[in-house]
Amino acid sequence: MLFIELIAQGLVQGSIYALIALGLTLVYGLLRILHVAHAALFTLGAYVGVLVCNASGSLAVAFVCAAVVAGIAGVLMYRLAYQPLLSQPPFVALIASIGLYIAAEEAFRIVFGAQGLSFTQPSLQGQVTLGGLQFKQAELMVMIGTVAIIAVLAWLQSRTRVGVACQATVSDPQMAESFGISLRQVRDINFFIGSALAGFAGVWVALLNNLVEPTMGSVPSYKALAIIVLGGLGSVPGTLAAALVLGVVEAFGTIYLGQLLDRNAIAFAFLIAVLMVRPQGLFARR
Amino acid sequence: MKSLPPFAPKLLAAAVALALPVGAAWADIKIGFNVPSTGFAAADGKSALDGAKLAVAEANAKGGIAGEKLELVVYDDQASPKEAVPAVTKMIEKDKVVVGVSGSYSGSTRAAASIFQKAQVPYVVAYAIHPDITLAGDYMFRVSAMGEVQGRGGAKLVQNLGKKNVVVITVKNDFGQSLAAGFKEGASELSLKIINEYEYGMADRQFGPLVSKVKADNPEVIYASGYYFNAGPLVSQLRAAGVTVPIIGQEGYDSEKFVDIAGPASEGTLITTSLDRDSDSTVTQTFLANFRKATGVGADMVAASSYTATSVAIEGLRKTGGKGGEALKNALASGTYDTPIGKLAFNDLHEVQKNLQVQIVKDKAFHRHSVISDAVLLAPPSKPK
Numbered sequence: 001m002l003f004i005e006l007i008a009q010g011l012v013q014g015s016i017y018a019l020i021a022l023g024l025t026l027v028y029g030l031l032r033i034l035h036v037a038h039a040a041l042f043t044l045g046a047y048v049g050v051l052v053c054n055a056s057g058s059l060a061v062a063f064v065c066a067a068v069v070a071g072i073a074g075v076l077m078y079r080l081a082y083q084p085l086l087s088q089p090p091f092v093a094l095i096a097s098i099g100l101y102i103a104a105e106e107a108f109r110i111v112f113g114a115q116g117l118s119f120t121q122p123s124l125q126g127q128v129t130l131g132g133l134q135f136k137q138a139e140l141m142v143m144i145g146t147v148a149i150i151a152v153l154a155w156l157q158s159r160t161r162v163g164v165a166c167q168a169t170v171s172d173p174q175m176a177e178s179f180g181i182s183l184r185q186v187r188d189i190n191f192f193i194g195s196a197l198a199g200f201a202g203v204w205v206a207l208l209n210n211l212v213e214p215t216m217g218s219v220p221s222y223k224a225l226a227i228i229v230l231g232g233l234g235s236v237p238g239t240l241a242a243a244l245v246l247g248v249v250e251a252f253g254t255i256y257l258g259q260l261l262d263r264n265a266i267a268f269a270f271l272i273a274v275l276m277v278r279p280q281g282l283f284a285r286r
Numbered sequence: 287m288k289s290l291p292p293f294a295p296k297l298l299a300a301a302v303a304l305a306l307p308v309g310a311a312w313a314d315i316k317i318g319f320n321v322p323s324t325g326f327a328a329a330d331g332k333s334a335l336d337g338a339k340l341a342v343a344e345a346n347a348k349g350g351i352a353g354e355k356l357e358l359v360v361y362d363d364q365a366s367p368k369e370a371v372p373a374v375t376k377m378i379e380k381d382k383v384v385v386g387v388s389g390s391y392s393g394s395t396r397a398a399a400s401i402f403q404k405a406q407v408p409y410v411v412a413y414a415i416h417p418d419i420t421l422a423g424d425y426m427f428r429v430s431a432m433g434e435v436q437g438r439g440g441a442k443l444v445q446n447l448g449k450k451n452v453v454v455i456t457v458k459n460d461f462g463q464s465l466a467a468g469f470k471e472g473a474s475e476l477s478l479k480i481i482n483e484y485e486y487g488m489a490d491r492q493f494g495p496l497v498s499k500v501k502a503d504n505p506e507v508i509y510a511s512g513y514y515f516n517a518g519p520l521v522s523q524l525r526a527a528g529v530t531v532p533i534i535g536q537e538g539y540d541s542e543k544f545v546d547i548a549g550p551a552s553e554g555t556l557i558t559t560s561l562d563r564d565s566d567s568t569v570t571q572t573f574l575a576n577f578r579k580a581t582g583v584g585a586d587m588v589a590a591s592s593y594t595a596t597s598v599a600i601e602g603l604r605k606t607g608g609k610g611g612e613a614l615k616n617a618l619a620s621g622t623y624d625t626p627i628g629k630l631a632f633n634d635l636h637e638v639q640k641n642l643q644v645q646i647v648k649d650k651a652f653h654r655h656s657v658i659s660d661a662v663l664l665a666p667p668s669k670p671k
Contacts, residue, residue, distance in 0.1 A: 002502045009494030106324065114328030116515065118546045125549065127526055136526040139494070209491040209519040211547045215326050219489050251495040254486070258496075262458065262487045 005133055006251045012139045012208075014247020015146035019201035020220050021227040021239050022150070023074070023194025029170045029234035030190050032090055033082060034225060036097040038198055039217030040104035041077075045070040045199025046212040047108065050117045059123045059207075066203045067196040074195020075188050101221055108214035116213035124207055138207040145204070149197070150240065157236075166190060170234070219264060226271045230282055238283030245282070246270065314354035315608045317342065317599055318361070318383035318407075320373055320390050320398055321592075325364035326488065327391055329515070329543070330588045334389030334412060335360065336581050337592035344576070345600045352607045356600065359383055363394040370394035371401065378405045384610030385410065385599045389592040392416035392460035399426055408602070408615050412595035413537070413588055416460045417667065420635050425615055427636040429594045429627065430560050433461060435666055436536055437468020438475075439558050439642035439658045443534055444507050445476045446656065453503050454483045455496070455510035455520070457538075462511040465536055469509055472663065481505055486512075491519045497527045507531055513538040518547025525551035532556060540587035545650050552647045556655055560627040561590045562643040564654035573626035585626075594625040637666035 020042055027035045045066040053062035081100055085093045124138040157163035168176040169186045177183055206212045227246055231238030246267055253266035261269060274282060319338050322331035342358045350356055359381045361373035370390070377383050378401065386402050386409040388395040395414035402409035403423035411419055411426065415433040420426045431439075444452055454469060456462040462485075473480055482503045484496055497520075500508065510520060510533060517539045524533065525548075537559040545552045563574065573593060577585040585593075602618040603609075623630045628640045642664060646655035658664065 002498060005498035005501075006495050009498055012494055013492060109324065109328055114324075114332050115543055116329065118518075118543070122549060125522070125526065127528065134526070134528050136523070205491075209547070210522060210549065211491065211515060211518055213515065214328070215489075216491075218326075254495045255484075255499045258485055259483075263490060264487065 001132065006255065007248055008133055008135070009139075010248030010251030011244060012135075012142055012247070013250060014244035015142050016201050016204060016208075017220075017224065017227055017247055018150070018240050018243035019146055019197050019204070021224040021231070021243050022153075022236065023197045024224050025228045025231065025234055025236060025239040026190045026194040028228060029236075030166075030187060031082065031086065031093075033093040034090070034097065035082075036094070036221050036225070037077060037081075037100035037104065038074075038195070038224065039221030040101050040108075041070040041074050041195045042198040042202045042205075042220055043104070043108055043212070043214065043217040044073055045202030046206040046216060047112055047117065047202075048199065049203030050119055050206050050212050053123075054117075054120050057121070063200060063203055066199040068199075070199020070202070071192040071196035074191045074198070077195075078187060078191040101217070105214050105217065112212075112214070114214065116211050118210045118212070119206070122207065122210045125210075136208070138204070142204045142208070145200075149200070153193070162189060223264065223267055226267055230271055230274055232281030232283045235281070235283055238281060241283055242281070315351055315356050315603060316359050316381055316383040317356060317596065317603075318359050318374065318377035318381065318386040319596070320361050320363045320370055320377070320386070320388055320394065322365035322390055322394070323360070323362035325366065327365035329541075330391075330513070331362075331365070331389065333541070333586050333589040334592040336577070337412075337585070337589035337594075338387060338389055338596040340573075340577055340580050341593045341596035341600060343580075345597075351600070351603050354608055356603075358596075363390050363398070365391040365394050367393050367397035370397045374398040374401050378402070378407055383407065384608070385603065385614060387592070387595045387599050388412055388414055389588075389595070390414060392419070392464075395419055396422075396460075399423075402426070406611055406615075408599070408610065408618055410595040410599045410618070413591040416464055420637055421670070424619075424636070427598070427618055427632055429598060429625070429630055429638055430537075430591050431640065431642065431664070432468075432637065432666060433464025434468035434471070435664055436558055436642065437465040437470075438472035438663050439660075440465070440469045440509055440534055440536065441472025441476050441478060442658050442660060442663055443556065443558060443644055443656075444473070444478055444509065446658070447507060447532060449478075449506040449532070451479050451481050451506045453500050453505040453508050454480055455500070455508065455512075456483065456485045457512040457516060458485045458487050461538065465511045475663075486516070488513075488516070490516060493520050493523050497523050497529065500524065501527055501529050505531060508533045510534070511536055511538065514541040514544035514547065518544050518552070521555055522548040522551040534558070537561075537587040540645070540652065542584050542586065542651075545647055545652075552650075555647045557645050557652070558642050558658070559587050559645055560640070560643060561585070561587045561645075562628075562654055562657075563645065563652055567624075567626075567628075569624050570626045587627075590626045594623075594627050594630070597625060598623050598630070633666060634669040635667060637668075639664065639666050 049062045049066040052065045231242035363370040388411040392414040399422035411428040456466040535557040605617040642658040644655040645652040
């Protein structure tokens, strides 16, 4: 029973990792930038979600606002910080990204206060019993929500013109451009969608913990990097699988290795172990 | 800037350099205060700073000391030893503070302690509970009960509740580890049974796997250390998973935010702490009322302890007429203090002995549950012979 519960808890955590890491992998696939500041958009989404929900009383409105605000902020980050640096070596953008993240964290603290925010009337906190396992409603909804969103994205990517254009740009930007695809638009769309997912994940985490803090992005900021490396950089299905696997490994790790290794250390120990066997990542495309 | 002559920056620098000592001469008696204003502990830092500011404001409103105003010199140490060392060095050497107050965590306070000791500047510690701090030397004073003492008190509380089988959940830092050490010591004395132990990191907010395991352990009571930002999610996740046994926390939970975060799940949570909100002491009630008036929020343990540490320092300065050094050290050591966290007097190691307050969350607020006053069990350590 404990075994199944740990798998279930791992999948809940993995779903959140997946939402955050997806945006990161989209950006990496497109621009080869390790976008650390992505985690700031996750935090931003969480703040917007709590503020809007407390003001409007509607969780649905909160989700939409969080995703849209995070999405727009992501596009702005790209336009203002990354675009001017695209001709530089990749580490320049990485450093800019780290700086951006630190600045954002302090900005959240100054604007929203160090104490953090909570929902005044948190939703989805009830218990659900499913096949003998007990969940918080929010935990179940995270898994269902993640699957639904990813299914929609997969459909958009393979069935719509915009999706196909994105795929083409990732595999060969020059060729795509010569076929009349606007690189600028594709990048904007990618940043918007990836960042919106991070904002969306932020609201979920806010619901699970009922706490939004300036520093809540610090662990995801680097763990999401580990996940996209694990998934084979730039591969969307690989990232999804890696996020879920890591969630489950962590769930077991915290219980059976917790005295030896910190939870976050477990993730990196696992990453190192995998990379020793498969340097290209678990699910590399090439 | 273009219209300024080329020497303007130098002139400006000279003006600033000249202005600084002048400012220093005006500011009268300086109290150094290291506190985490940024970083992961910034929330506690804000409470601590509000508490210390209130103590200084009240003293100044009463006319300061010997006609001179008190000034709080605040440095951010991010609760990190490597930030604390330059901060307190500057405080002592540049600002020439006569006394230091720690409004920070154990890691940074330990690092600061030896610097204050070496400079022979008394250092009054509010809520950092690691044993090494007062061992740094005779210029160190601590107004709160050490981690080990609180841990032993926690074990006593388990016994008082009539329970035996405990699961211990520990936050992996100085705070959690010294609590766990004390708890285990008390548990073996009181023949409690620790059926399992877990550790988690400061950054953890998601405890799903741990909650599942604790549920399988089926304890009679849970002793979990942590801060409100860990404990809020932890308690709420334990309750959501159907774990109904009593949960015992400590002063890290002691914040209104804990109740905000855990919501209805927080009801019935017990904590051992130093602030008794239902105390009939006028000092405590006046402090609680004044703090709310000054900040708009209720005081927590960190605020009360920082207010106390600062007030104790000011009380000492009053006796010496504003002088620091050895005179202040002796004045502090010999004083007795009526504070919001109880009547205090320092022992030979400059630790305080006092009763442990047990508070329970009832109707969305902390209230008095019981008081643990076992003098032997709660005895602070004395000077190593």
